[in-house]
Amino acid sequence: MTEIIERPATTGPITAPNWGLTKFLDPLPIPPVLRPHSWWSQDMITIPMIVKRQRLHSELPESTLWTYGGHFPGPTIEVRSGKQLRISWSNEIDGEFPLAAVQGPLATAPASRPGRELDQKGYSIIEGVADLPSWTVVHLHGSRTNAGNDGWAHNAGLKGTSQLAEYQNRQQAMPLWYHDHAMAITRFNVHTGLAGMYLIRDEEEDALGLPHGDHEVPLIITDRNLDTDPVTHALTGQLLFKVPALPNGTLLPFTGPFNLVNGVIWPHVDVDARWYRFRLLNAANSRFYTLNLVDENNVPHNEAVRLIGTDGGLLPAPAELPSAGLTVAPAERFDVLIDFSRFPGQKLKLRNADPRLGGVEPDLMEFRVDSRAKHDPFTLPEKISASYTRLVHGTTLPEDHDHVWVALLLNAEGHPELWDLEQVEADPGGQGIIQLQDPNGGLKTFRMIGRVFDDTTGIFIDHDRWAVWNIVHVANGGPAHPIHIHLTEFQALFRRAFTTTFDQATERTTQPIDGFTDVPLEKYEEGWKDTIIVNPGQWVSVAGQFGGGTGEFMYHCHILDHEDEGMMRPFVVHPPEVAKFHVHPGGSHHHDG
Structure with missing residues (x-):
């Protein structure tokens, strides 16, 4: 009934x-x-x-x-x-x-x-x-x-x-x-x-x-x-x-x-x-x-x-x-x-x-x-959720976790895109390259491995594993994007502003992105989320655990026009015991970094 x-x-x-x-x-x-x-x-x-x-x-x-x-x-x-x-x-x-x-x-x-x-x-x-x-x-x-x-x-x-x-x-x-x-x-x-x-x-x-x-x-x-x-x-x-x-x-x-x-x-x-x-x-x-x-x-x-x-x-x-x-x-x-x-x-x-x-x-x-x-039995309490835990590296967020890197940008035609990124040892030249001077990890170089939904799947995460998603909006201007990741709730770890060096015509950074400034999170942004606003010239990092389901899921901009026009990509969550037998492009089972 x-x-x-x-x-x-x-x-x-x-x-x-x-x-x-x-x-x-x-x-x-x-x-x-x-x-x-x-x-x-x-x-x-x-x-x-x-x-x-x-x-x-x-x-x-x-x-x-x-x-x-x-x-x-x-x-x-x-x-x-x-x-x-x-x-x-x-x-x-x-x-x-x-x-x-x-x-x-x-x-x-x-x-x-x-x-x-x-x-x-x-x-x-x-x-x-x-x-x-x-x-x-x-x-x-x-x-x-x-x-x-x-x-x-x-x-x-x-x-x-x-x-x-x-x-x-x-x-x-x-x-x-x-x-x-x-x-x-x-x-x-x-x-x-x-x-x-x-x-x-x-x-x-x-x-x-x-x-x-x-x-x-x-x-x-x-x-x-x-x-x-x-x-x-x-x-x-x-x-x-x-x-x-x-x-x-x-x-x-x-x-x-x-x-x-x-x-x-x-x-x-x-x-x-x-x-x-x-x-x-x-x-x-x-x-x-x-x-x-x-x-x-x-x-x-x-x-x-x-x-x-x-x-x-x-x-x-x-x-x-x-x-x-x-x-x-x-x-x-x-x-x-x-x-x-x-x-x-x-x-x-x-x-x-x-x-x-x-x-x-x-x-x-x-x-x-x-x-x-009116009689009102409700009184606003000082505390709401006793079960809430703030994610902190090394304690509530395990040290052993994956890193996923994503770029948001305007392409050569001025249309917004979302890229899966794969970290590489050195700049291979050509288009589709993002370089970033990580304050905690030195120079990072990434190449684009997927820009529309039906490109090769590039993100694989073990079931129940924690992953930190690093979303870098490198466009010179353009819109803010609300990014939604299926399957998980996450917490924002930080929001950092930078001066972008991404060139639309060549679709790459002209020099490593550097000079980050922390943008304080709103108190509510420390709560559990599944959609996060990423503004131009910002690097937003979020952490979530990928449990409760397996298979091929999607992440995308939730401006529906952007999603339909290409700003959506797949990712896979699979049991770790199965992952070792899975042959896929790149040969790695996670996006570590």
């Missing part, structure tokens, strides 16, 4: 319009909750992928969406740590692909405007998107599971097929999420609505007495664009994938003018004057959010906010928000507490202060605090 809990939304008054839509008009919807139960040690449920027509705002016509179980976002799946769940993800999607996809010059028609602007602004249809079939594969992001259950990008299936996946859930309490991961079209499939949240619960979390029930709320944030009628210019409700193109034809990632929370544009929620727990997820294709809690005059009140968890679980102690707000990259999750008892009878907003807004409305949603005092 599967228990489905639907939570009704609340209602409220009209406020000011924006793009012809009234802000904070609609109540915040809460996705239905699936809590699988059985008398046996495992459960199995079926979640169909189906077409659904849904209003993204009550003043809009309905939008055609692809959904999990008829909901956008999909149902929140709640499980207990250690209790296995099997899901049959059933592709039952009918009809045409629901996106209108266009490209055009950024200078003449900003992609942050609704409508195609095909005639007067130089935009054109992106060929082939309208012809895409419903070809889907589900990745449970953050899950430790065998590779056969992980949503390998090439293993998507067409309508009438099912993906059978087994999730052991042998993980501490943490927020995961599920989304489509089909090769080359993830950005389009997720954009149609294929995403939802998955929560693992455990006894340590239970013992904290955190706000729960109606006082624990998922906030799944994303952005969209919408088409307009060519005559009336009214919004039609059709999803519009509108992206700018550079003069050389390179498409920039999607960002849209409409921000949605739980599938609704600019919603509001009525809250009691007490502590609430929000499970925050950035499910956008590429948009970063820098979040602040502000009053009606846009004055920040982040002193009422505490972070208690990240992608991989609970923090050791509550952390304050950074002074400029909490930056949340695509795929990152945060466990957030807000004390509304400080604001009886007031209205507050969740507001985006990210400098990459590009003129888009910064308000995301409104909180309407009840004026009556």
Whole structure:
């Protein structure tokens, strides 16, 4: 049996319009909750992928969406740590692909405007998107599971097929999420609505007495664009994938003018004057959010906010928000507490202060605090997770571990790439060379051994072994990349800035990268993560243990446009007893360094 809990939304008054839509008009919807139960040690449920027509705002016509179980976002799946769940993800999607996809010059028609602007602004249809079939594969992001259950990008299936996946859930309490991961079209499939949240619960979390029930709320944030009628210019409700193109034809990632929370544009929620727990997820294709809690005059009140968890679980102690707000990259999750008892009878907003807004409305949603005092059994504790251990070389991080080296860059055409690197004794000359003056290990020389997904696999890690991933963003400028590594939770060890010497034209460093400056980690960055922001001119080092599953997995940039266009590479986790018999290029079983 599967228990489905639907939570009704609340209602409220009209406020000011924006793009012809009234802000904070609609109540915040809460996705239905699936809590699988059985008398046996495992459960199995079926979640169909189906077409659904849904209003993204009550003043809009309905939008055609692809959904999990008829909901956008999909149902929140709640499980207990250690209790296995099997899901049959059933592709039952009918009809045409629901996106209108266009490209055009950024200078003449900003992609942050609704409508195609095909005639007067130089935009054109992106060929082939309208012809895409419903070809889907589900990745449970953050899950430790065998590779056969992980949503390998090439293993998507067409309508009438099912993906059978087994999730052991042998993980501490943490927020995961599920989304489509089909090769080359993830950005389009997720954009149609294929995403939802998955929560693992455990006894340590239970013992904290955190706000729960109606006082624990998922906030799944994303952005969209919408088409307009060519005559009336009214919004039609059709999803519009509108992206700018550079003069050389390179498409920039999607960002849209409409921000949605739980599938609704600019919603509001009525809250009691007490502590609430929000499970925050950035499910956008590429948009970063820098979040602040502000009053009606846009004055920040982040002193009422505490972070208690990240992608991989609970923090050791509550952390304050950074002074400029909490930056949340695509795929990152945060466990957030807000004390509304400080604001009886007031209205507050969740507001985006990210400098990459590009003129888009910064308000995301409104909180309407009840004026009556409420009894609140919750008191913010000084400590959150007693099981948390900070990774330190030689103690909690074993000395015997592997090193993986990855480069992020802009290639000769100005397109972002992700390279697997192999350490070599000396500079062999030619392209694809990165040299780095390691403060702890002298000169290191690396050559590129893979730059697109289907190149030779270059990373092999023994099951249950610890590995330190060194991610070096050598581009001269360019975007920050949120890097996601499947199978593991990791901790950031350090973040170092440097002046890059990488030359795009020759695709190599002109001299060894040196002159590193430590960039202090935010307190929450010391928590368990599976996605980490790597800025241009930075070397970020993370450490994780690769247990809980074996097989061939993926790591990639979680800007979905970048992932689809090449910034994704495979790696293998296999038993050490098998590794000695495995013959593969290079002859080494690990990336030691």
